[in-house]
Amino acid sequence: MSDPVDNAAKVPPEAIKAIPVRHYGRWVSAVLVLALLALLGVALSGAQIQWSTVPDYLDYETVLRGAGNTLLITVLGMLVGVVLGTLLAVMRLSKNPVVSSVAWGYVWFFRGTPVLVQLMLWYNLALIFPLLDLGFYKDEMNDVMTPFLASLLGLGLNEAAYMAEISRAGIQSVDEGQTEAAHALGMTGGRTMRRIVLPQAMRVIVPPTGNEFINMLKTSSLCFAIQFDELMKAVTDISSRNLAVMELLMVATIWYLVLTTVFSVGQFYVERYFQRGSARALPDTPLQKARRNLMTFSHGTGSGAKP
Structure with missing residues (x-):
């Protein structure tokens, strides 16, 4: 008589059926988002906006020049x-306490005041310094502090x-042991900073x-307040006419988005x-992400489940 245990051991195990988890929340949230986008589209289509005018000004000469100046100043x-x-x-x-204190004071001042205020200060500098006299160069401040230069100084500084x-956060993220090792090899502080840190x-x-x-x-749009011919000033001048x-x-919005x-x-x-x-692995490119999402969606909506 055969042993029941041996007979049970000879019976192959039943194939496992993998049942995918139903993510109902994803479908509900997707439907809600699509519904909101549809409502937004309906609202915009019924708004009192001449949409046919928008494409006419996308490649308008003044707008293109303003977009180019925006890119240049940025x-x-x-x-x-x-x-x-x-x-x-x-x-x-x-x-050096003097050097570090000066740098701290610079950061404190320029981070603590709005960009628009700084732009206006540079642009109106002639009110307190009518003449620029550097010894080797002398000129009227109004001729020197043009809207372009005021924009460059205001944004750049x-x-x-x-x-x-x-x-500073990036430099401090590097382990100090690497700096110490570089100094032990005879590298100067400046070379260690350039080559290692x-x-x-x-x-x-x-x-x-x-x-x-x-x-x-996007912040460069504030430069229209000091008459710099960037994108925002270009569309404002046209719309005033x-x-x-x-x-x-809308034209400006499209250009900024592009x-x-x-x-x-x-x-x-x-x-x-x-x-x-x-x-260990580089992040996927936008094309790779799109391909992976499409494959995931197709697998998730496919009928049946693989054993």
């Missing part, structure tokens, strides 16, 4: 902010205060720097570049 202002901010960060970390704190600090500095660039791109205020604001989107994609690839060697 790039130059960010360049000033990054270079000066890095210098201020090194000064903040200096053991303000950004330097924020970049100083971002750079800053390259590693870039992993921490780059993400918020990209955000600051995009933020400055044809009274299509909302239509021209510019910020382009630089957001660029920021992603720069961050991805500096993550090499620090992450």
Whole structure:
């Protein structure tokens, strides 16, 4: 007579059926979001806006020139902010109390006052200094402090205060043992900063720097208050003539979205570049994410379940 235990051991186990978990909350939230977007679309379609006017001004010469000036002042202002901010960060970390105090005072002043106030101060500098006299150069302040220069100084010097704190956080994120090892090998402080500390600090500095660039791109719209011919001033001047205020604001909105989107994609690839060697796997590109989400959606909606 056979042993029941042996017979049970000979019977193959039943195949396991994998039953996918139902995520009803995801479907409900998706329906709600789509419903809200539909309501927004209906509201905009019924608004008293001449939508046919918007495409006519997207490539208008004045608008294109304003968008170009916005991009120019943003790039130059960010360049000033990054270079000066890095210098201020090194000064903040200096053991010299005078140098560190001056850097702290700079950050305290420019972070503590609004950008618009700083722009107005630079633009109206001729009220207190009518003549610029540097000894080797002498000219009327009104001729020197143009709207472009006032915008560059206002945006760049303000950004330097924020970049100083971002750079300081990045520098302090590098282990001090690496600096000590570099000094033990005979490297000077400046060379250690350039060759050892800053390259590693870039992993921490780059993400918020990209955000600051995009933020400055939008902040540059304040320059219309000092008559700089950027995008906001361009659409404001046009709308003051044809009274299509909302239509021209939509034009500005589209251009700002285009510019910020382009630089957001660029920021992603720069961050991805500096993550090499620090992450086990690099983050997916936008195309890879879209492909993965489509595959996940198709698998989730497919009929039947694999055993």
